[in-house]
Amino acid sequence: MTDVSRRLVVGAALVDDLERPTRLLAARRTEPPALAGGWELPGGKVEPGESLEQAWHRELAEELGVQVELGDRVPGPLRGDAEEGAWPLGPSYAMHVRLAVVVTGEPQPLDEHDALRWLPVAQLYDVGWLRDDRPVIEAVERWITSRSGHTSSGPN
Numbered sequence: 745m746t747d748v749s750r751r752l753v754v755g756a757a758l759v760d761d762l763e764r765p766t767r768l769l770a771a772r773r774t775e776p777p778a779l780a781g782g783w784e785l786p787g788g789k790v791e792p793g794e795s796l797e798q799a800w801h802r803e804l805a806e807e808l809g810v811q812v813e814l815g816d817r818v819p820g821p822l823r824g825d826a827e828e829g830a831w832p833l834g835p836s837y838a839m840h841v842r843l844a845v846v847v848t849g850e851p852q853p854l855d856e857h858d859a860l861r862w863l864p865v866a867q868l869y870d871v872g873w874l875r876d877d878r879p880v881i882e883a884v885e886r887w888i889t890s891r892s893g894h895t896s897s898g899p900n
């Protein structure tokens with residue numbers, strides 16, 4: 745099935761708190777025309793020679809103007825080598841997703857986006873996510889819900 749390797753992409757599930765998240769940042773794309781107006785996780789393609797971690801930090805600085813701390817992976821269904829745990833975006837891309845929080849700056853739609861929205865968990869589907877993001881957002885929702893259901897002093 746993985747006869748041709750996919751181009752790696754990083755996506756950030758930017759939340760307000762890594763341990764007890766209550767909201768997620770959605771970004772509206774401006775290009776290409778086929779994807780314009782769709783909402784996505786900020787991020788982009790991993791450059792040659794770059795680690796995934798470097799790509800997350802670079803993309804979030806370029807696109808939103810923020811420095812971030814990375815949190816847990818949100819694992820997807822792809823298997824094998826560089827795509828292990830990534831999410832398929834059509835036939836050509838594989839997106840690795842991690843939670844992240846802003847440590848410096850305020851997110852702005854600097855590049856590739858024309859709007860940003862912080863979505864409370866109860867309103868995660870108020871925007872029109874890109875088709876391939878839907879299962880990713882469902883996984884993020886499960887992750888957030890599992891965390892917010894715990895008290896900070898709980899055993900789990």
Ligand SMILES: Nc1nc2c([nH]c(=O)n2[C@H]2C[C@H](O)[C@@H](COP(=O)(O)OP(=O)(O)OP(=O)(O)O)O2)c(=O)[nH]1
Pocket residue numbers: 753754755779783784785786787788789790833837839856874876877
């Ligand atoms: N960043 C991002 N891309 C997504 C998501 N969902 C989705 O289908 N895509 C697609 C859109 C693009 O075809 C591809 C990622 O490319 P990109 O355009 O974001 O990459 P980039 O920032 O490096 O942009 P560029 O310099 O190559 O133009 O994955 C998502 O949630 N986040």
